[in-house]
Amino acid sequence: MSTNPAEYKYSSEHEWVSPVVDGVVTIGITDHAQSELGDVVYVDLPSEGDSFAAGDSIAVVESVKAASDVYSPVTGEVVEVNEALDAEPGTVNSDPNGAGWLCKVRLSDPSELDALMDAEAYTAFCE
């Protein structure tokens, strides 16, 4: 069973976005996405200060079998990346909604969040 925290927003590309704190959101991939990928062995993260438009590839998550782009659900500037994933990429599998987060982005346009799905809609979307 997928677990999709009620406080997050979700994209159709299977990323989650945390609630906004001081203009910054945390981004990760969903439980459904990590399950589809299988064992994550490498995460290519952006650099702090990089800017992305919604829909741009912001990271690459690699399983044994394939490299998958992570598309930014929002527009903004990366203010922090989860460097712990360098040593422990499998955290994306074991805790996708928590310690397996990818990066934090300062939003350029908070209204973009309105276009994302809530947990209920995303859960239905995955079925």
Added chain:
Amino acid sequence: MNAEQIKNTPLCDKHIALGARMVPFAGWNMPVQYTGIIDEHNTVRNACGVFDISHMGQFVVKGEGATAWLNGMFTNNLNKLVDGMGQYSIMLNEKGGVIDDLIIYRLGEENYFVVVNASMIDEDYDWLSAHKPEGIELTNLSADYVGLAVQGPACEEVFAKLCPGVELPVRNGILCFNADGDDVIVCRTGYTGENGYEFFCPAAKGVQWFEKVIDCGAKPCGLGARDSLRLEMCYSLNGSDLSPEKTPLEAGLSWCCDLTKDFIGADVLRQQKAEGRPTALVAIEYTGKGAPPRHGYEVQLQDGTPLGELCSGVLSPSLGKGIGMAYVPAALGKIGTPVNVMVRGKAVAAVIVKKPFLKK
């Protein structure tokens, strides 16, 4: 390849019931993993796994003159085989390029069992048919068998429970016998580098035998682990590491090409042996940190000179680092040469190493 053309093995529903993730491979709908590729990989290295290899092809060739004819079709020398033994061999085109790699077993005098790649069954059959003299019988039995590759250090314990009282054939040997009323074939070979065997049973009984093998202690494993296991051993995958444009000498398979006999493509190999092969399939191992190496990534000398592209690549679960193989100009492919693998524009430091990656 559309959905109508994709084929299912008789075990397909069972794979899905076991929780497998199915993917298209060589025209077949196959399990890529059940619990996870790394877990399945480690199971085969440390215990015992079972792979569905029903997609692979089986031919029987028999009749007066079969040995002489096949010696003209394949690179290895069948005169080295006694009854009940097999050998790895290669079928070449007129240019010396690889059509398919295969294992051929001598069942008896002028009677052979041949196991070929899934993607090449029709092409191999057509090529052999087109060159076959009158009087020799070539039969495609690919649809008649379910194949189960049982691999790993615990495979003998599994077999003792599966077929009590039957002794496994020696390495590269074949044994045809009756088990629980079914005519089955066991070949002592594999594609993982571990102790193992390939078990062929009637297709209609495939699910039952698959369940029996699992009950006897083997864990179902998918093509993902099969690929990482074989690449750690530098076993070639036709279509990736072998191609009609490359000779077996370039692929590093001269050990199974007997140039003292004549076979299709032999002249090209002799010429290449005399003049030097243009490229060589080398083993490349990461020394630096970076994203896993994959098919198609460019390989360069560290000064930026392009060498070639990876034909296979994976993050080795056993070694914990990136490994891959690429055809590079033979003169530049010396062991110990530092190279870069280009991943999304970033250079990852690597080195050309001796095969195989996993020394056992």
